[in-house]
Amino acid sequence: MKIPPVKGTRDFYPPEMAVRNWIIDGWKKVSVRNGFEEYDGPIFELLKMFQIKSGDEIVEQLFSLRDRGGRDLALRPEITPTLARMVNQRINALSKPIKWFSVPRLFRAERPQKGRLREFFQWNIDIIGEDSPLADAEVIFTTVDYLREIGLTSKDIKVKISSRQLLADYLISLGIPEDKLESIYVILDKKNKLPPDTFEKILAEQIPDTSTVRKILDFMSVDSIPQLKDFVEEGSSAFLNIKCVLDNLDMMGVGDFCLYDPGIVRGLAYYTGIVFEVHDVAGELRAICGGGRYDNLLRDFGGPPVSATGMGMGDCVLEILLKERGLLEKQLPKTKIDYFVSCVDENYKDVTVEVTMKLRSAGFSANFSYKITKLSKQLKQASEQNAAKCIIIGDEFKNNKLAVKDMATGQQELVDYDEFLSDIKS
């Protein structure tokens, strides 16, 4: 009976595993050099933990199960609730600001499509306990630092940055009641995804007053900070905040990746200030990553009111983009071994194993041939395994010598066995 793989999952054969490791290693390396520490939590949590933030409708998008004690559990669809839980548990013991990162394996029971699967990896970085726009800027900088590291330029990708606080201030100044803001955010978030006239029509359905609609449309077409002066007060905290974030990003040297885009609002209610997404410039793919400030989340999870800002980046869209740009093939480290030990004489089979073991205990990676076959076949095997050197054990061993062949140059030399052993130890 053949068992198929589960819908929306991936099998990582060695070539795919190499890609996954390379991506994740890059995430970790950049996190660490930007001063973040790694954490992780359990892969499943109480179902209700995910309902706090996102409500009951989220249950349909989760893989959930009931354990034998009748507890409702769910495979984690994100790690931020776990982070909030962990930080809350030790909030008094942790020195602030907390700069943590994680690369969790996540699960979402959605229908798979381009750039979206049911099981994936997501890089998360968060700074907790810091109000300063410098923290928002640093989250964005770290994100760009990684993307730049793997070869993407400001011609490939852009960070689109906006502010929920700024948007809320403006909408309220137009007389829109606070309890209507959420429903308008949902529409405004679609600005970059819909044709202009459709967007305008949907907005007009929510807001009866045409002059208000006009004003919102004007606000939504602003594409630089100075233009904002026509809409909000220059001294307002929201204005100063986003200006400061963008100025800091300039100062950090990634200004050419970043731009103000009021079309970034983002899905759920959780964000309170700066929000951002990274998109491919061509606009062919869904967002590469997204993030923002969420100052109420720890309090919502039963902790004290502690501010936070963070980012999440999935591996699926990123990998598609890297493949399209040919950036993977160029940079993937080739798997290789130091030595392949070949043998063409039945009498020296044991020597072959012995040599291999000595190489390994000296710290080299080494394989040997299980069968005494034609040398050409063993050399082919060595070459397929990307061996730097191939050792040949045969007649010459009668004189206590090995042939050592450099696979790149093809050059070969006879080496005294004892000398070889003392060489590899040094």
Next chain:
RNA sequence: GUGAGAGUAGCUCAGAUGGUUAGAGCACUGGAUUGUGGAUCCAGGGGUCGGGGGUUCGAGUCCCCUCUUUCACCCCA
């Protein structure tokens, strides 16, 4: 959850109008080459034609159901 396309070897795909034993390239294994790798040539293994049902003398081909997959919508934490 809604809609559309696709499913033949490990991969990419041929296989008019239904008709003998389902093919090719690449990949894999072996040989040419009894101690010298990447090339070339030759040979070989590998298929429940996604699965089930139906129409027919006869189905990879036509019909229905189902599964998987791709893409879009919903959603996007």
